[in-house]
Amino acid sequence: KAGVTQTPRYLIKTRGQQVTLSCSPISGHRSVSWYQQTPGQGLQFLFEYFSETQRNKGNFPGRFSGRQFSNSRSEMNVSTLELGDSALYLCASSWGTGEDTQYFGPGTRLTVL
């Protein structure tokens, strides 16, 4: 079965721009979670979508948003990019019920100049 895929793998943007990242979960999984990983802060939870609804949200500013489509694919958007947004963005998919194992994608490496 195909794993979680994320596109693009690498991205370079400048301050003030906006960016959209995409995540395709494992077939049948209805939950997609997004994380930001930086050397200083580690893996931080952004939000989780389940059946097209945002079910949980982390402590990130409103510049970070997301959505999920009916096929469970998810997108994450960051507007008005700041230098501090440079990070590895990971998505993880799961069944979304109970004590799930999360399956992570390879991540999108975003660099903001």
Place this chain on the structure above:
Amino acid sequence: SQKIEQNSEALNIQEGKTATLTCNYTNYSPAYLQWYRQDPGRGPVFLLLIRENEKEKRKERLKVTFDTTLKQSLFHITASQPADSATYLCALDTTSGTYKYIFGTGTRLKVLA
């Protein structure tokens, strides 16, 4: 405030020895705790899950313990091998059933041949 701490940023051990990694948390009451492995440039990979009513869980050379009184989980790799070198992350759900996962900052394990 709520915190998850993994005992050390880096741990070096000799091949064949047992590696013990620690995950401590405060102000959470997780229903379960998970351990993941992350290799450089890749997303985390699930290893083990232990529930709050379980004291110990094993899988091949891996063993996890969970002490809800001490608010601590220990992760052991017995007969360690250089291929076990990676960063190990613990993760827990902040409150049972919310599907909002918090990760520790990780311990970078290096097994020396």
